[in-house]
Amino acid sequence: MTRQPNLADAQLAICPKCHQKMRQLSPQSYICEHCQQNYREQSLCPTCGNPAQLIQGCGASNYFCPTEGLISSKKVIIHYLEKE
Ligand SMILES: [Zn+2]
């Protein structure tokens, strides 16, 4: 296992179908080059399950729940939805 401390903030996007690493196209958009499938990242609040909003800060990204407020990117639940 190789660790890359410089990428500690980057989320590792794994394809839900083939479990390979996906390539990030934009902050909430990924492509799996194995499946040739585009995915949209959807973040859910771990407490209430509502969709959380991504807030891009300088160097770090956080998520915001309308009910609970800020959520750490380590706690947020990430789903990948297939894009046509
Ligand atoms: Zn895939």
Ligand SMILES: [Zn+2]
């Ligand atoms: Zn919430």
